[in-house]
Amino acid sequence: MSTPLNYRHLYYFWVVAKEGGMARAAERLDMAVQTVSAQVRMLEQSLGHALLKPAGRGLALTEAGTAAMAQADQIFQIGEQLPAAVHEAATGQGLRLAVGIAEGLPKLVVRHLLEPALRDPRVRLRCEEDEIERLLADLALHRLDVVLSDVPPPPNPNLRLYGHKLGEAPMAWFAPASVAALCDQPFPQCLQHMPILLPTHQAAVRPRLDQWLERHQLRPRLAGEFEDSALLAAFGRSGMGAFPASHWSRQELLQDPDMRLLGETPEVLEHFHLVSAERKIQHRLVQALLAVPPG
Known part of the structure; x- marks a missing residue:
C-alpha cells in the first residue's frame, strides 16, 4: 500500500517553486531555510524523484517537478476557494x-x-x-x-x-416573413425554394438534419453554417434564410412578430x-x- 501524500510537504515545495529558491520561500513561510529544505526532501523521497535542481543562484523544476507543480497548482487553487465556499454555506448564501x-x-x-x-x-x-x-x-x-x-x-x-439524460426536444423550422414569402408550397417542400442556415457538423443534431433533408429529397441552397446557435438564429432573423431550432425555442422566437413557424419535424430530435x-x-x-x- 502506497504512503499517503503529505500535503504540508507538498505545500512547502509549491511555495519554493513559486518563489524560485529556498531562502525566499523560508522568508514567506516565516520558517528556517533548513526546515523548508528538509520538508521538500521528504516529499522527494516519498515520490521517489527529484523535483528541484540548482539554477544559477536559485532553483528550477525538474521534469518530475513540473508535473508535481501542475497538480499542486490545482490542489491549492481549489484550497484557496474553501473559506469562501464554507462562509457562503454557513451564512445561507x-x-x-x-x-x-x-x-x-x-x-x-x-x-x-x-x-x-x-x-x-x-x-x-x-x-x-x-x-x-x-x-x-x-x-x-x-x-x-x-x-x-x-x-x-x-x-x-x-x-x-x-x-x-436531461431530455430531448423535436426540431422545428423558422423563417422571417420575407423569407417565408418566397414560396407558397406546404412544409417541408417550401424549404427547397429558400436559402437555409444550419449548425456546423460539430453539433450532434447536424447529421440528423442532413438525413431528414435527404429523406425528403430536399436540396435547398445552404446560405450559412454556424457553430454558435445564437448566431445562427440571429442571422436567420435578419433574413439570411430559414433555420432549424429546438421546439423549446419556439415561444421565444415567435415573440418576434416578423417570425414564422414553417413546420415541425418531430422525427428529428435534439438530445440534452x-x-x-x-x-x-x-x-x-x-x-x-x-x-x-x-x-
Whole structure:
C-alpha cells in the first residue's frame, strides 16, 4: 500500500517553486531555510524523484517537478476557494451554480434547461462556454458543478464522470416573413425554394438534419453554417434564410412578430445531457435540474 501524500510537504515545495529558491520561500513561510529544505526532501523521497535542481543562484523544476507543480497548482487553487465556499454555506448564501455549456449546445435552450434551478431568487449562476473536453476536465477538478451538452460524456478512464439524460426536444423550422414569402408550397417542400442556415457538423443534431433533408429529397441552397446557435438564429432573423431550432425555442422566437413557424419535424430530435462528477448528486441545484424533466 502506497504512503499517503503529505500535503504540508507538498505545500512547502509549491511555495519554493513559486518563489524560485529556498531562502525566499523560508522568508514567506516565516520558517528556517533548513526546515523548508528538509520538508521538500521528504516529499522527494516519498515520490521517489527529484523535483528541484540548482539554477544559477536559485532553483528550477525538474521534469518530475513540473508535473508535481501542475497538480499542486490545482490542489491549492481549489484550497484557496474553501473559506469562501464554507462562509457562503454557513451564512445561507451558498446557492451558487457553476455550469459549463458545451459548444454547439443551442443557447436558446440553455435557459430552458436551467430554469428549475433558477426558481430561487438567491441563486447566483455562473456559466462558461468551451470545448466539451476542457469543460469535463474542469468538472473533474470541481471547478464546475455540472456540464450541459448535446452529447453524453465520452468514456475516459482518467476522469470519473457520470452522464444523466436531461431530455430531448423535436426540431422545428423558422423563417422571417420575407423569407417565408418566397414560396407558397406546404412544409417541408417550401424549404427547397429558400436559402437555409444550419449548425456546423460539430453539433450532434447536424447529421440528423442532413438525413431528414435527404429523406425528403430536399436540396435547398445552404446560405450559412454556424457553430454558435445564437448566431445562427440571429442571422436567420435578419433574413439570411430559414433555420432549424429546438421546439423549446419556439415561444421565444415567435415573440418576434416578423417570425414564422414553417413546420415541425418531430422525427428529428435534439438530445440534452447533464454531466456530473458525482454518481449520487449532492448539489441541491443540480438535483433540481434532474428532478423536473424539461418539456
